[in-house]
Amino acid sequence: MKQILILACALAVGALGACASMESSSGKSDTMAKKADAPKKKKKKKPASGSPFTVYFKQNSSELTEKSQGSMFDIMQKVRSYKPKVVHVVTHTDLTGSPAANKKMSEKRAANLAGKMKGAGAKTITTEALGDTQPLVDMKGPSAANRRGIIIFKKK
Secondary structure, eight states: OHHHHHHHHHHHHHHHHHHHHHHHHHHHHHHHHHHHHSOOOOOOOOOOTTOEEEEEBOTTSSSBOHHHHHHHHHHHHHHHHHOOSEEEEEEOOOSOSOHHHHHHHHHHHHHHHHHHHHHTTOSEEEEEEOTTSSOSSOOSSOOTTTSEEEEEEEOO
16 A cells, blocks of 8 residues: 555656656747747838938028038938939929029039038939929028038939
């Protein structure tokens, strides 16, 4: 009788040990299952083709405003990160000055932005210097909103 009791206890202890090891291994598989179910990290989204970035220029200058200088730093970082196929630059002036002078100023602004994009690693850069032909604000005289440059990342 004593032997049966010892045998039953040994079987019980063995069964408990087996249950414990099953629990620990199932805990591992639960952890692995949780990792598999965990959401995957999302990749950085590239700006959509044609997404414009706008910067502004000081009056009668191809130099960016202080605020736009900070924006330009961010845009240049995006060029480095996303490596767009083509960077398209469009520049404008306000309605002060003659159309010929505004066209020249717009060309200087386009060259300035194109140089910055090239410095950031853009391979292909296209420019359009529109001068005062497409004002946002139709007023004679200085208008900061019209002195703008638009930078567009294109896929092709």
